[in-house]
Amino acid sequence: MYRKVFISYAKEDIKFASELYDFLQRNHYNPWLDKKKLLAGSNWDNAIRKAFREADFIILLLSATSVSKRGYIQREYRLALQNWEIKLESDIYIIPVLIDDCEVPDSLNKFQWVRYDGESAFEDILKALDAQRVEYLKNAYVKDLLDTHYTKTLPLDLPAGLNIKSSVEFPQFPQNPFFNAEYVNTFIQHAIMDQMSTYSTFMSEKDTYAVLPEHLKGHLYFSSYYEIHFISERYLSLILHISSYWGGPHPNHRIETKNFSFNPVRKLTLSDVVKFDNINDFVIDVYGKYTNEYLKEEDGHLIARIRDEFENWGAKDMDFVFNSDLLRLMSNNLLPHAFQGAANIDIPLNKLDLRIKP
Known part of the structure; x- marks a missing residue:
């Protein structure tokens, strides 16, 4: 949401346009550049008009060539100014970028421009985009909270020569009116x-x-993905799924559940969400009540295993997620590999004595 950036440029300045395009992509924006986006045989005029119309931001690359050139680029200048007319005076919509010592057209003089000098100029552009995006999200955030986050990736930090596959994804949130995103992002x-x-x-x-035997080396990996189970103006509940193979008999799978309340940001444990005197007694009680009938009758030993593991482990907490209707207790990290997740249970919130109000 609010990530579409149209890059207007003269064809002689394609090198600068491409560098900016790549930078914006690396920083989780969705730039539009005709050389990157237009397909062979497409109606290029319609495609450009559509991209321009749908863009949240317009970046005008200004050079001695572009400002003196008649034709399409001048039309893009005029269209940008027309679209700006319906914005607030304080909105950042048009960002002129000077890539040489050209003269800024009078019609664009009202907008603070950026002088191109490599990565530092790109960082200035990014700060402007991020700042305006926060302003937009103040109104839109509640309507579509899920769409405001982006997926971050990281590579494994390994010595050269180790052929280990990795695919790491986890959510990160922009600053917004409801919670300190820096805190939440750091925890995750x-x-x-x-x-x-x-x-x-x-x-x-x-x-x-x-x-390790050679036939195992080709199968080593580390991966993670996530599910946002619930997000609102007051709470966030999510699951991080982590899977890896070290070269043993089988891969390893585990979860990390992260639950937060906002203003101020704080992590939630199970005892922050539900009132009980003793967590061991609570777990034993709810697994007895809410386990599905199949597991009760056919594989009751799995439930007993969960209770025994939890009781013997002396756990201070348990993995869980919640939404506005249900609390889910997750036994993934308590069971043997073959049965992970088999006995997760959903408990209606109206059956619990809650400390929070999702």
Whole structure:
């Protein structure tokens, strides 16, 4: 949401336009550049008009060539000014970028321009886009909270020569009116990086990789993905799924659940959400009540295993997520590999004594 950026340029300035396009893509924006987006045989005029009309931001690359050139680029200047007329005076919509010592057209003098000098100019552009996006999101955030986050990726930090596949994805949130996104993002990223560090450290230890049979080396991996279970102006509940293969009999799968309340941002434990005297007694009680009938009758030993593991472990907390209707207790990290997730239970919130009001 609010990530579409139209890049207007003269064909002689394609090098600068392409560099800007790549930079914006790396920073989670959706830039539009005709050389990158137009398909062979497409109606280029319609495609450009549509992209221009749908753009949240217009970046005008100004050069001695472009400002003196008649034709299409002058029309793009005029269209940008027309669209700006329906914006607030304080809105950032048109960003002129000077890529040489050209004279800024009088019609664009009202807009603060950026002088191109490499990455620092791109960072200035990014700051402007981010600042305006926050303003837009103040009104739109509640309507579509899920669409405001973006997916961040990280590579494994491994010594050269280790052929280990990785695919790491986790959510990050922009600043917004409801919570301190920097805090939430840090908690989430730390959880993933902690697991990545454990894997990388083990695989980097002397001889760990070297002694593995060759047929196993090609199957080593670390991956993560996520599910946002619930988000509102007051709460966030999500699951980080983490999977890896170290070279043993089977891959390893685990979850990290992260739950937050806002203003101020704080992590929620199960006891922050539900009132109970003893967590062990609570877990035993609800698994007895809410486990599905199949697991009760046919595989009751799995439920007993969960209760025993939790009781013997002496856990202070349990993985869970919630939404406005249900609390889900998740046993993924308590069961053997073959049964992970088999006995997660959903409990209606109206059956619980709650400390929060999702």
